[in-house]
Amino acid sequence: MRRTALATLLLAAAVPAQADEIWVTNEKDNTISVIDIATQEVTRTIPVGERPRGITFSHDYSRVYICASDSDAVQVMDPVTGEILHDLPSGEDPEQFVLAPDDRHLYIANEDDAVATVVDVETRTVVSQIDVGIEPEGMAISPDGKIAIVTSETTNMAHWIDTETHELFANTLVDSRPRHAEFVKHGTELWVSSEIGGTITVFDVATQAEKAKISFEIQGVHSDRIQPVGFELTADEKTAFVALGPANHLAVVNADTYEVEEYVLVGRRVWHMAFNADRSQLFTTNGISGDVTVVDVASRKALKSIKVGRFPWGAAFRPTQ
Secondary structure (H helix, E strand, C coil): CHHHHHHHHHHHHHCCCCCCEEEEEECCCCEEEEEECCCCEEEEEEECCCCEEEEEECCCCCCEEEEEHHHCEEEEEECCCCEEEEEECCCCCEEEEEECCCCCEEEEEECCCCEEEEEECCCCEEEEEEECCCCEEEEEECCCCCEEEEEECCCCEEEEEECCCCEEEEEEECCCCEEEEEEECCCCEEEEEECCCCEEEEEECCCCEEEEEEECCCCCCCHHHCCCCCEEECCCCCEEEEECECCCEEEEEECCCCEEEEEEECCCCEEEEEECCCCCEEEEEECCCCEEEEEECCCCEEEEEEECCCCEEEEEEECCC
């Protein structure tokens, strides 16, 4: 028995522990780059459908969902094997999506159809299609799962959907070309980024009223190049990091005062980002430079660039232990 126990311990010690990962969609290569967070190197490159953009995991991380926009599909993959298990009926040109807290209903923005599609991922059926504004892209869902948000790039609106009835109950104007939306502060606020407008609009969720507008200004960078897209908040929700597109910077925003505290230089045309497990590091996707910048959250400094595929777009965290 002792020899068997010792052999087991030695075998376990010989097998290196798997590190957590960041998964990155590469639009032009039709691939996903998997980054080992410990070594900060790409360990796998996985082929997927055409023009992958949005990416998210099931709540237990046993499945990964990928918006293959030009394949008109949401693909479902086993993240361990990299095998595509099946496609979901997503509607045309799925751009972004969000998985509901029930881990079952996927809300998908269909840019070409001006609709949001609700899919049951277990039965693989369309539950509802909801008419929204022109060129929907951004998607968000409240922490309690009762409200879904779609942003329409051409209509310049955030559309508020009752998830029980699948009907719109409000439409709120934002600045030009809204791209991303998130519920923050335990679902009491909704933030919407406007790429061409160069702002983030903050709404009070209870009233759908605008309560603040965040603007950006970088010395030496023309205002036309400051185009906010993706953003993420720290665990305490006191600080937001905002990707500013072709400005090649992140903005660091005080989420209580809505004031910009500083800017962090990253790669070219920064789109989206994902934190590691303890949110001490941030990984940004930089489309034009084809890399991911690793940012130290505490010091607000860029640490390293990791080369990935062509035109990296979406990012998602995956724990492996």
